[in-house]
Amino acid sequence: MTTPTTLELSPAPNSWMTVCEEARLTPGRGLAALLPDGRQAAVFRDRAGRAYAIDNRDPFTGAQVLSRGLIGTADGRTFVASPLLKQRFDLETGRCLDDDGVTVAVYPVRTI
Amino acid sequence: MTTPTIVLVGHGMVGQRFLEALADRGVTERARIVVLCEEPRPAYDRVQLTSYFSGRTPDDLSMVEDGFMERHGIELHTDEPVVAIDRAARTVTARSGRVVAYDHLVLATGSYPFVPPVPGKDAAGCFVYRTIEDLLAIEEYAKTAATGAVVGGGLLGLEAAGALKGLGLATHIVEFAPRLMPVQVDEGGGAALLRTIEGMGLTVHTGTGTQEVVATAGAVTGMKLSDGSELAVDMVVFSAGVRPRDQLARDCGLGVGERGGIAVDELCRTSDPAVFAIGECALASDGRVYGLVAPGYEMAQTVAAVLAGEAGGDTGFTGADLSTKLKLLGVDVASFGDAHGTAEGCLDVVYSDSRAGVYKKLVMDGEGRLLGGVLVGDAESYGLLRPLTGTKPPVAPEQLVLPAGAGAPVALGPSALPDDAVICSCHNVTKHAITQCASLPEVKRCTKAGTGCGSCVKVIEKLLPKAADQGLCGCFSHTRTELYEIARTLRVTSFAALLDSHGREAAKGGEGCEVCKPTVGSILASLAPTLGLGGYILDGEQAALQDTNDHHLANLQRNGSYSVVPRIPGGEITPEKLIVIGEVARDYGLYTKITGGQRIDLFGARVDQLPGIWTRLVDAGFESGHAYGKALRTVKSCVGQTWCRYGVQDSVKMAIRLELRYRGLRAPHKLKSAVSGCARECAEAQSKDFGVIATASGWNLYVGGNGGATPRHADLLAQDLSDAELIRLIDRFLMFYIRTADRLERTSVWLERLEGGLDHLRDVVVKDSLGLCDELEGLMAEHVAGYRDEWAETLDDPERLRRFVSFVNAPETPDPTVRFVPERDQIKPDLTILTIGTLEGATSR
Ligand code: SRM
Ligand SMILES: Cc1cc2nc3c(=O)[nH]c(=O)nc-3n(C[C@H](O)[C@H](O)[C@H](O)COP(=O)(O)OP(=O)(O)OC[C@H]3O[C@@H](n4cnc5c(N)ncnc54)[C@H](O)[C@@H]3O)c2cc1C
Ligand code: SF4
Ligand code: FES
Numbered sequence: 001m002t003t004p005t006t007l008e009l010s011p012a013p014n015s016w017m018t019v020c021e022e023a024r025l026t027p028g029r030g031l032a033a034l035l036p037d038g039r040q041a042a043v044f045r046d047r048a049g050r051a052y053a054i055d056n057r058d059p060f061t062g063a064q065v066l067s068r069g070l071i072g073t074a075d076g077r078t079f080v081a082s083p084l085l086k087q088r089f090d091l092e093t094g095r096c097l098d099d100d101g102v103t104v105a106v107y108p109v110r111t112i
Numbered sequence: 113m114t115t116p117t118i119v120l121v122g123h124g125m126v127g128q129r130f131l132e133a134l135a136d137r138g139v140t141e142r143a144r145i146v147v148l149c150e151e152p153r154p155a156y157d158r159v160q161l162t163s164y165f166s167g168r169t170p171d172d173l174s175m176v177e178d179g180f181m182e183r184h185g186i187e188l189h190t191d192e193p194v195v196a197i198d199r200a201a202r203t204v205t206a207r208s209g210r211v212v213a214y215d216h217l218v219l220a221t222g223s224y225p226f227v228p229p230v231p232g233k234d235a236a237g238c239f240v241y242r243t244i245e246d247l248l249a250i251e252e253y254a255k256t257a258a259t260g261a262v263v264g265g266g267l268l269g270l271e272a273a274g275a276l277k278g279l280g281l282a283t284h285i286v287e288f289a290p291r292l293m294p295v296q297v298d299e300g301g302g303a304a305l306l307r308t309i310e311g312m313g314l315t316v317h318t319g320t321g322t323q324e325v326v327a328t329a330g331a332v333t334g335m336k337l338s339d340g341s342e343l344a345v346d347m348v349v350f351s352a353g354v355r356p357r358d359q360l361a362r363d364c365g366l367g368v369g370e371r372g373g374i375a376v377d378e379l380c381r382t383s384d385p386a387v388f389a390i391g392e393c394a395l396a397s398d399g400r401v402y403g404l405v406a407p408g409y410e411m412a413q414t415v416a417a418v419l420a421g422e423a424g425g426d427t428g429f430t431g432a433d434l435s436t437k438l439k440l441l442g443v444d445v446a447s448f449g450d451a452h453g454t455a456e457g458c459l460d461v462v463y464s465d466s467r468a469g470v471y472k473k474l475v476m477d478g479e480g481r482l483l484g485g486v487l488v489g490d491a492e493s494y495g496l497l498r499p500l501t502g503t504k505p506p507v508a509p510e511q512l513v514l515p516a517g518a519g520a521p522v523a524l525g526p527s528a529l530p531d532d533a534v535i536c537s538c539h540n541v542t543k544h545a546i547t548q549c550a551s552l553p554e555v556k557r558c559t560k561a562g563t564g565c566g567s568c569v570k571v572i573e574k575l576l577p578k579a580a581d582q583g584l585c586g587c588f589s590h591t592r593t594e595l596y597e598i599a600r601t602l603r604v605t606s607f608a609a610l611l612d613s614h615g616r617e618a619a620k621g622g623e624g625c626e627v628c629k630p631t632v633g634s635i636l637a638s639l640a641p642t643l644g645l646g647g648y649i650l651d652g653e654q655a656a657l658q659d660t661n662d663h664h665l666a667n668l669q670r671n672g673s674y675s676v677v678p679r680i681p682g683g684e685i686t687p688e689k690l691i692v693i694g695e696v697a698r699d700y701g702l703y704t705k706i707t708g709g710q711r712i713d714l715f716g717a718r719v720d721q722l723p724g725i726w727t728r729l730v731d732a733g734f735e736s737g738h739a740y741g742k743a744l745r746t747v748k749s750c751v752g753q754t755w756c757r758y759g760v761q762d763s764v765k766m767a768i769r770l771e772l773r774y775r776g777l778r779a780p781h782k783l784k785s786a787v788s789g790c791a792r793e794c795a796e797a798q799s800k801d802f803g804v805i806a807t808a809s810g811w812n813l814y815v816g817g818n819g820g821a822t823p824r825h826a827d828l829l830a831q832d833l834s835d836a837e838l839i840r841l842i843d844r845f846l847m848f849y850i851r852t853a854d855r856l857e858r859t860s861v862w863l864e865r866l867e868g869g870l871d872h873l874r875d876v877v878v879k880d881s882l883g884l885c886d887e888l889e890g891l892m893a894e895h896v897a898g899y900r901d902e903w904a905e906t907l908d909d910p911e912r913l914r915r916f917v918s919f920v921n922a923p924e925t926p927d928p929t930v931r932f933v934p935e936r937d938q939i940k941p942d943l944t945i946l947t948i949g950t951l952e953g954a955t956s957r
Contacts, residue, residue: 017921019921024914028623034918034919034925047623062946063929064930065668068660068664069626070656070659072629073587073623074625081626083659084668
């Protein structure tokens with residue numbers, strides 16, 4: 001029996017924490033993870049199996065909800081659309097695709 | 113260098129087009145141009161002549177833009193027919209005696225209506241149908257007439273007959289051939305057409321000749337027919353074909369065809385190289401005289417190019433398409449391409465429904481290319497099929513002729529057409545050229561498309577910007593309706609499969625987006641029973657498609673908490689249930705409010721509290737109210753006959769019945785309903801997507817109402833329905849809406865957009881004009897049978913419950929940012945906390 005793949009996230013340089021089993025993530029959707037310092041991360045998996053993590057806080061409303069948005073592709077970039085007011089954030093860079101000045105933090109992820 | 117003179121004889125549609133083509137090429141600056149025009153007015157749109165009877169004035173019909181002649185220095189003489197041509201001297205002489213010398217002479221004299229040489233044909237009350245003057249005369253005479261006959265059952269004859277009928281006359285059509293429109297349609301088409309025309313109240317005599325027009329005191333009183341019968345008629349319109357006006361050419365010795373028409377070569381030159389002939393007066397090099405405007409326009413372009421000195425080998429006129437669509441109101445007839453299947457080895461695909469008067473035939477070649485076709489009774493697809501001529505259509509030919517619902521896509525959008533498809537055949541304009549423009553006026557100005565017979569306008573509109581990309585989003589160029597049909601007919605059961613097979617190239621293999629995922633999610637949910645998908649909307653891939661509200665089966669609020677709305681059918685609730693709601697709200701500290709939809713909303717639940725709350729609600733007999741879904745929301749009721757002194761039916765009972773029937777039904781947008789017990793309308797049914805008002809003998813059904821930002825009163829769809837009739841009609845209505853509406857399009861907007869509006873809707877869902885009703889009812893029956901409460905199903909399955917946690921890595925920890933502060937003895941979100949980015953500690957209220 002193979003052990004299930006685990007998804008890990010790096011909340012700070014040189015440190016990794018377990019988020020969940022990779023299979024827990026429905027491709028195309030996200031989940032929230034609580035980081036050791038009280039921040040929240042939104043982790044996602046796309047159709048191709050690639051994982052991403054960004055800050056969970058929607059900078060437009062302050063609510064910790066980005067993990068509940070839908071992910072999509074626009075011009076080759078994978079993004080999540082905030083479930084509240086629908087602004088889209090690039091999952092690789094954290095940049096808001098609808099408002100140049102706004103960015104959310106991005107966390108490195110890996111599977112082991 | 114002297115300026116050459118170009119003389120144009122005849123200022124009809126083709127003549128005007130010729131002048132425009134000269135102007136486009138700058139020839140008007142280098143040459144003197146003289147136009148001699150027989151009619152008292154400059155060129156007008158003869159093709160749209162009949163629209164004069166529907167209110168278009170002669171000025172509206174004019175084809176000459178204001179100032180065109182002045183701007184280009186063209187000398188136009190109206191009321192000035194040419195009576196002779198002197199080719200040796202190169203002059204023409206007009207009736208007034210005016211003589212004009214030419215270097216190049218262009219004849220565009222058109223045709224004259226053929227009047228069979230029957231006795232009495234010149235009596236008062238006999239007319240032809242060619243010019244505005246003819247129509248004015250017909251209109252005047254019809255004022256004192258009660259009955260009319262049209263001689264000739266061709267395209268123009270039917271238009272003329274429609275006009276007479278419109279003028280209030282009992283109208284006969286006498287056609288020598290065994291069927292109507294013998295040139296355009298075949299036998300099957302003729303039979304369908306006959307039924308339709310007769311259905312409109314016209315009397316048709318086919319296979320019958322006109323022997324004599326009977327006149328009394330010089331005015332028409334009757335007509336003798338070849339079958340020995342006699343018709344009493346007050347006026348007669350001859351529309352027995354046209355003949356080229358080639359007399360001038362004959363008189364000056366130019367070559368003419370045996371059966372008429374000024375003989376020209378591919379460059380439209382007559383036997384005298386200084387003289388050209390274009391339009392209906394010309395006998396083209398392929399041996400035909402074209403009685404349609406599009407080929408004439410091509411000839412006009414050809415001659416303009418020759419005179420501009422740019423004629424290459426490929427500009428010549430070598431033949432043209434004979435597509436036509438009848439413009440007569442209420443009859444749908446079209447033929448295009450090789451409609452009679454004359455090409456060698458060609459094959460037919462025929463659909464015929466004599467009951468409905470529909471006949472459609474497509475002619476294909478051995479390799480599956482569309483060569484032409486005939487459409488009678490339903491020419492909806494003409495605009496799309498004609499441009500596909502010569503290509504292999506994107507779907508099987510039978511899908512192109514089958515009526516909607518019999519396995520055909522309800523609407524094959526113009527997006528299916530290739531870029532080089534000719535959309536406007538009058539002006540030879542391609543889809544590509546049209547998509548360069550931003551609006552219909554711009555299309556007409558820049559390409560002239562749509563300014564001929566007008567039959568392409570519908571398709572043009574669909575190609576234009578707002579519509580240009582009618583596509584759902586950056587991932588799909590199809591509309592929601594098209595995707596629904598694709599999913600249904602091709603049985604596509606997943607978003608990924610749909611995106612990879614029908615998405616835009618760049619989007620294939622990608623994630624989709626926040627627009628198409630929920631839309632497809634909703635389509636798959638609506639079709640779930642048909643597609644054999646499990647009814648649970650969060651199973652498998654579907655979970656990834658739903659908006660966050662559907663994903664958590666609750667409504668997301670501004671601070672990340674959720675609201676909970678149990679279903680309270682018809683707004684009726686027992687004290688016990690009210691108490692349970694109160695207890696749940698109290699125990700979880702939820703804010704409670706009576707909604708505008710006659711039920712109770714509980715606000716302020718954290719995602720991890722939802723299962724606990726619902727366990728108690730489900731135990732008490734509540735179900736999901738789908739306040740989160742694009743689905744049926746509420747069916748409001750008034751108290752009705754049971755209590756109210758005015759009530760005439762049990763409105764509460766009916767509201768509950770409807771709410772239970774349609775609960776859980778996923779739709780393009782939310783659906784609301786109400787039932788009032790009498791015309792006082794306390795339930796506000798007329799502001800609902802479907803509203804029901806009791807009458808003494810049953811129920812009136814209203815549809816397409818809306819509150820919200822753009823309120824709309826609902827339209828009365830049907831009256832005095834029994835319970836069963838009411839439900840059957842709502843079933844059909846809802847399923848037809850689900851099938852054809854756009855994403856996030858309420859029934860009100862959909863109904864406004866629906867071509868033919870309420871009448872069309874009534875045709876489809878009441879009269880079953882598309883033969884769809886059985887299927888629509890079947891779909892609803894499947895929905896009703898397959899309904900299960902989403903929350904009960906969720907609670908039953910530990911796997912499904914796993915999504916209801918605040919943190920995947922700390923399932924027991926509630927989200928500390930979801931906090932509340934007191935307000936009026938209840939709670940409200942603490943928004944200050946949200947302005948701080950992070951927060952330590954894990955306490956909540
Ligand atoms: C709770 C409620 C207000 C209340 O406190 O009474 C409400 C609340 C919301 N309405 Fe409403 N509407 C509520 C009755 C109405 C009504 C009255 C009615 O149904 O009789 C209308 C006008 C009638 C109509 O829809 O035609 C109404 C017209 C809208 C509209 C405008 C729709 C339109 O076609 O213009 C929206 C926006 C939309 O759906 O796009 C909307 C959207 C919303 C949303 C879903 C906004 C959102 O996306 O967050 C609100 C979510 C509430 C939640 O989170 O639970 N709500 N909303 C009512 C819930 C009724 C229910 O029991 O389900
Ligand atoms: C009611 C109706 C409906 C039609 N519907 C369609 C349709 O749906 N689709 C389609 O493709 N076609 C249709 N047609 C046919 C279309 O109108 C003709 O093909 C088109 O008008 C031909 O253009 P033309 O310039 O060659 O001839 P015309 O438009 O007839 O113009 C010829 C002009 O030359 C003038 N003229 C003739 N002799 C002389 C002379 N000696 N000196 C000076 N002037 C002269 C005439 O008075 C006339 O004004 C319809 C026609 C009618 C009457
Ligand atoms: S709509 Fe008529 S029956 Fe219903 S409560 Fe009002 S008055 Fe009474
Ligand atoms: S096809 Fe006749 S105007 Fe376009």
